[in-house]
Amino acid sequence: MNTTIPFEQAITQHGATVLRVCRAVLGPGADAEDAWSETFVAALAAWPDLDPDTNVEAWLVRVARRKAIDVTRARARHAVPTDDVPDRPSNVGRPDGHDLDLWRAVAALPERQRLAVAYHYLGGLPHTETAELIGGRPDAVRRAAADGVRSLRRAFAAADAQEGASR
Incomplete structure (x- = not known):
């Protein structure tokens, strides 16, 4: 483009x-x-x-x-501390339900994995460009992204198993 x-x-x-x-x-x-x-x-x-x-x-x-x-x-x-409670936030354009769980899981990843997943899988950048952004070699960034995705899969598999057991 x-x-x-x-x-x-x-x-x-x-x-x-x-x-x-x-x-x-x-x-x-x-x-x-x-x-x-x-x-x-x-x-x-x-x-x-x-x-x-x-x-x-x-x-x-x-x-x-x-x-x-x-x-x-x-x-x-x-x-900026405040004594006033803000109005309820709008849900327009914000993740909800399962999507919110995904965003929390991504946010909980170690920084290098989170950035590698964000830039490669969500941003669509190749590992070489992701490596330039976060530092390191492309193979190390590839590994961090793979480790991050594996952690996310484990977290959601555990949550699905727990949800299935409670039914």
């Missing part, structure tokens, strides 16, 4: 992938949605100068990674 497509079409085609990556890195919440928005604001600013042969999806995943890091750093800098 190249950047001769309109920016709006890039959002339509790759917005879900970017949101999956943000949620996998930051968890299913407002921070992931903020990182998604910031990704496309930054992408819009850089769009006119992007090389026409750029893999737009991979580029957007890279931008999303940087925005997720920015959100993580901002979280660490300050907490």
Whole structure:
């Protein structure tokens, strides 16, 4: 894919992938949605100068990674305590039920596995590009992704067995 497509079409085609990556890195919440928005604001600013042969999806995943890091750093800098309880959050565009269990399971993975799963399986990046993002060799990233998926399968197999036993 190249950047001769309109920016709006890039959002339509790759917005879900970017949101999956943000949620996998930051968890299913407002921070992931903020990182998604910031990704496309930054992408819009850089769009006119992007090389026409750029893999737009991979580029957007890279931008999303940087925005997720920015959100993580901002979280660490300050907490904002409040006495007021916020209104109930909307469930629009948020995972529910079994999907929420998946996001929690991904969030519980060790960082390297979580990032490898997020960038490779959810973001669609090859292991070589994932290795460039998180550091290390492609074969080590491949192993981390495989270990992460194996852990997720075990967690869900155990949950399914437990659910079956309770019936």
